[in-house]
Amino acid sequence: MIRLVPRTDTAALLQVATPVMAVLATMLAGGILFAIMGYDPVAAIRTIFWDPLFGPASGYSRPQLLVKAAPLILIASGLAVGFRAGIWNIGAEGQYIIGAIAGAAVALAAYPAPEMWIFPAMVIAGAAGGWAWGMIPALLRNWFGASEILVSLMLVYVAQRIAAWMAFGPMKNPEGFGMPGSRNLQQYPAASNPELIAGTGAHWGVVAALVAILATWFLMSRHIRGFHIRAAGIAPRAARFAGVKPETLVAFCLGLSGALAGMAGLFEVAGPAGQITDQVGVGYGFTAIIVAFLGRLHPVGILLAGLLLALTYIGGELAQLTLNLPAATVQVFQGMLLFFLLGFDLLTRFRITRRVTA
């Protein structure tokens, strides 16, 4: 008879080992899935995880790694703060979309002014847009006790429809020959978010992601607010007796993660995406949830997890081109990864022993 005994130690080695085990298990299960679907499993796994970095076309795909990892890391570092406190912002995708729209609105209003302040103003607008969208579930939870999970998620669908409305209505490019979608910000120098160092893929979003990693690390391990957040997550009642106000934490965590997601959206729309379309949201907000968990809600872990998940995106695109693998493969991979990760997590929280039945 197998028995689970709660751990009293922190199991530091397992904390690092279980995400790696989850990735390996996902590769294995993924390989089996590919074999069932009639693809060569070894070739598929190599195309997704190896070729983007070291394969023949890696010159093109390597810079893409930072492009894809930046939004994931930026969003996940904010989400992880809330998850630590048991505050579930599931709607980062919506905050990302609203941030992109708010930031682009500044650029489109200023067009074609060449001033230097335009891009910084867009970043602020993007963060403010995401913050405001995140504050809706925060306030509704604080005032009325409404579930932030459901409200933030519903607001994703609302944001998607606002984006579609913008692309077909108010933000439509007047010189776009009737095509939906805003002006392309890549062609508007004062508002664009270009590659900073040629050939690396690094744009301002990458810089922001690194700053976010450092800032959330400082917040969580050196600042009293971070201590409160961790306390509220581990022992909510004890934290309340110690004077931590849950309402403050809810507003702080949803506001912070919203602002970071909004910035991620802005960097994307001013850079790689270029314009507001009805497809602004590409799922980074949901994938970032996996990044946050895979990174064990720790800034350094999130950095590594963000790079890995970015790799699956690029590898998935490559596998689509070379092996004709369906685009949804990556989504399935990401879902499986989260399943395995949550499963292996058992090892960090419990010791597995054999019970001697009396």
Place this chain on the structure above:
Amino acid sequence: MIDPVALFLLLLSASTPILFAALGELVVERAGVLNLGVEGMMITGALAGFAAAYHTGNPFLGFAGAALAGALIALPFAVLTQFLLSNQVASGLALTLFGLGLAALFGKPMEGVKAPAMSPGPLGLNWIVWLGLLMVPAIWWFLNRSRAGLILRGVGENHDAAHALGYDVRRVRIAAIAFGGAMAGIGGAFISISTVLQWTEGMTAGAGWIALAIVVFSNWTAPGVLAGAWLFGGVTVLQLRLQAAGVRVPVQLLSMAPYLATIIVLVAISARQKFSRRAGGTAPGSLGQDFHALR
């Protein structure tokens, strides 16, 4: 002039997917488990049901297949939360992401084909609509009048007490999770087989999340779920009517209505639950908590 009877029939049809999914989730939550994977189970049911109906030519077999697929896809969630004691919120999300991905992956060959026609039931209404309406009193009776329902509620209200009385908490919960998956699967299949008549990626469009909100709205009762599902069916029909009537509001904004209505209703009901001190009408006591028997 709009015929009110025709409108009501439309409402019944529009509310059916959410009714099934929310009734299933109601049973799951009454057993003390919060499964946020409803959306993933619905989309799986939508695809599996459609594929089964298409290949067999029989829509009823399609719905049976959808129920089976929904229950099967819920199993990883059951294993994670019941045996590996994983966080229910995260595991449910994983189920949704996994289900959406899996359906998109296997749905490619189903794109562009049509569902087999279904013969209408009494009053020209779909048989599945009738089945959904029948499930409301059935689940009410199960939860409030049957012995099995009493055990299920006991497990959800206080799993330690139920365990001490000798009930197998895990087995009850796994059965509830599988039932919830089957119901969500049928709900999803109603969208693909009976409403849209074809398969498209992401076609459930948040219906699973709305179903979760309706369970809160219902105060965890079967008649409450029916009221909630009708409310959303009503909003959806109204919104479509306004679109068809050519109201001068952009289509994209009109189509926000169901989601905004969900938020408004959720806020209203949460506020009532928060500010009233009446006993009853609250969430099951052990909802969302891990059960780990130390003895």
